[in-house]
Amino acid sequence: MLRLVCGLFVVALVGSAQAQDLITKKQVFELPSFTTQSGRTLKTVKVGWESYGTLNADKSNAILICHFFSGTGHAAGKYAEAEKVPGYWDAIIGPGKAIDTAKYFVFSSDTLVNLSPGDPNVTTTGPASIDPDTGKPYGYLNEKNDKGFPIVSIRDFIEVQKKLVDSLGIRKLVMVAGASMGGLQTYEWAAAYPDMVSRIMPVIASAEADAGLIDWLDIWAMPIRLDPKWNGGDYYGKEPPLVGLAQALKIVTLHAQTNAWATGAFGVKWTKDGDSPATSFSNRYLVETALDNAGAGRAKTSDANSFLYLVRANQLFAERAAERLKAIKAPTLIIYSPLDQVFAADSVKRTAEAIAANGAAVDVVALQGNRGHLDGVLSMKQAEKAIAGFLAK
Numbered sequence: 001m002l003r004l005v006c007g008l009f010v011v012a013l014v015g016s017a018q019a020q021d022l023i024t025k026k027q028v029f030e031l032p033s034f035t036t037q038s039g040r041t042l043k044t045v046k047v048g049w050e051s052y053g054t055l056n057a058d059k060s061n062a063i064l065i066c067h068f069f070s071g072t073g074h075a076a077g078k079y080a081e082a083e084k085v086p087g088y089w090d091a092i093i094g095p096g097k098a099i100d101t102a103k104y105f106v107f108s109s110d111t112l113v114n115l116s117p118g119d120p121n122v123t124t125t126g127p128a129s130i131d132p133d134t135g136k137p138y139g140y141l142n143e144k145n146d147k148g149f150p151i152v153s154i155r156d157f158i159e160v161q162k163k164l165v166d167s168l169g170i171r172k173l174v175m176v177a178g179a180s181m182g183g184l185q186t187y188e189w190a191a192a193y194p195d196m197v198s199r200i201m202p203v204i205a206s207a208e209a210d211a212g213l214i215d216w217l218d219i220w221a222m223p224i225r226l227d228p229k230w231n232g233g234d235y236y237g238k239e240p241p242l243v244g245l246a247q248a249l250k251i252v253t254l255h256a257q258t259n260a261w262a263t264g265a266f267g268v269k270w271t272k273d274g275d276s277p278a279t280s281f282s283n284r285y286l287v288e289t290a291l292d293n294a295g296a297g298r299a300k301t302s303d304a305n306s307f308l309y310l311v312r313a314n315q316l317f318a319e320r321a322a323e324r325l326k327a328i329k330a331p332t333l334i335i336y337s338p339l340d341q342v343f344a345a346d347s348v349k350r351t352a353e354a355i356a357a358n359g360a361a362v363d364v365v366a367l368q369g370n371r372g373h374l375d376g377v378l379s380m381k382q383a384e385k386a387i388a389g390f391l392a393k
Helices: 154-167 181-192 211-226 228-233 242-255 259-266 286-299 304-327 345-356 372-378 380-392
Strands: 002-005 027-035 041-052 062-066 105-109 175-179 200-203 332-336 362-366
Touching: 027 154, 041 154, 062 154, 062 181, 105 154, 154 181, 154 304, 175 181, 181 200, 181 304, 200 380, 211 228, 211 242, 211 304, 228 242, 228 304, 242 286, 242 304, 259 286, 304 345, 332 345, 332 380, 345 362, 362 380, 372 380
Parallel strands: 002 362, 062 105, 062 175, 175 200, 200 332, 332 362
Antiparallel strands: 027 041, 041 105
16 A cells, blocks of 8 residues: 655654764674675675664664665764764654664664775775785776676675674564665665565665666766776776766765755855856856865765776666565655655655555655755654654554
8 A cells, every 4th residue: 555645744852862962883794705696705894884772682673774875874873972963864863763762773884885985984895995815905897807896786785784684683674774875775675585674764765777867877977987097997006086086976966956955055156256157267156166175075085986886786776676676565664855856756656656566555755855865864854753653553
């Protein structure tokens, strides 16, 4: 049964427990070896993970959160009181919140391959990691480096997570949830391990085959490939392709927003008063330089090859779409943004209808805002009542 829940949600008042910041710490889960879907075996695979709340005696209160393309497992809370910004879904994860850490053990891990190996809190294995067999970075898999890091898929991401879940002694998950690429992982979990997943909450993500998205992902990646310093992926130990990576991140940022947001934030202002774009190509609009600067800042901790691996993993997700959708039977809460330009609203609704056709109970919640795809991170407080109700069923 498919049910559409419209409009804004009244945010419930929460107790004093929420007034204090949720403090967590990044841990490292290590596997002696891991065999990818492509058949390659990697040695000494590591992923970072963190948790909030306490796992109960019979280990029946666990919720897994999967992160988005440019994110990490830092879903909620802070690593230290002094930090200014908490994890990306802190609005809905914590004591007294929709995903109540006084009741649930909530945990989140980095995916195999993380965009930001330069982040001190990221320890996850990827193409920039040292290959134990060579003592050098794995590098980019191509005809010149056939021993580079293997191409990985969303299924590989959840298989590593499954081993983490097993290591904790958890046999069944109360819910798997995630935004964007995290939503893709959520669908994959429900299809691959239906007996382990009691319910799913994919956010700003559809599960159908989408050739348009495949090509958009290629557009995201193209500035990296066009940067001469990328050098076919062979740049470790040399100057990295920061210009191309910064432009790739700029494209992602704009694609994940809306024109209304860009206009409201920057208008048609010039970067510098008196320097009209009508008089010189060197004179630019504020929106151009602001997004350039944001991309350049993020590029400093990101890795270009890791970006390309994540692009390919997202593209590959489309290949088994019909088979995967037919396998999903778990009760589902789908949260989407009507203005999303990455996973369009009509695509999300078709996914909901396909899951409902399997006999699963499906609720659909629309977020209101002008941030497009990013409303699935920034506006989640709106869905607090729906999420709490979904978990209570």
